Amino acid sequence: MPGHPNARLREFVGLEMDRYAGSAAIGDTGAAWWALERAHILSQPDLPMHLRVHWTMLGYAVRLCDLREIAGQTLRLALAPLGALTGRIPVGNTGRSNVSAFQPMPIPADLSASIEAEPRP
Template structure:
């Protein structure tokens, strides 16, 4: 069963995923990953979206032959699947293997606004 936050945050996460796909189609793999990072920050308090975005990051790594990122995403998928429901997520973490999976990071105001709206049920 999808909780209300997962449902409410979906449009914001999907928007970033769609932007990632557009960037990929345009051949801009760096921008694609940036949008996946944005989706991660916005949706990481939802187990469903947290795991989904890490799977998309894993696929990105495989398509772009980024072995370190691929291996990092395998570990992050396991962590997202087992820890998110307990609130064990570092707020603002962008989710890439280039940062510690435990590092709390600042959240951009527009991302915080999306999270706040989703929590408020908007």
């Protein structure tokens, strides 16, 4: 949606999701998770987009039979709406089960530039 306030972020998330799909298709799990983590960081300001990334993470964890990640993504799918409603999203968090769901993290410089370039309503 070109007129949507988060249109550029959606575009950047889409690029990372494409990178994830390509990496997953060739079995490069490290690159696939890296792209999903980047998509997660970018998606945090937009709840529907944020949930979509977590659903994709959950699906990938199921595909890999990664029980820890399945549990972590299930928890995050429940927590994301609460965080959005209370304004307590941990900025920069990669969204994976190997980090606390409440821990803010540094945003990679290239993603920070993308986020800062996004006009706010």
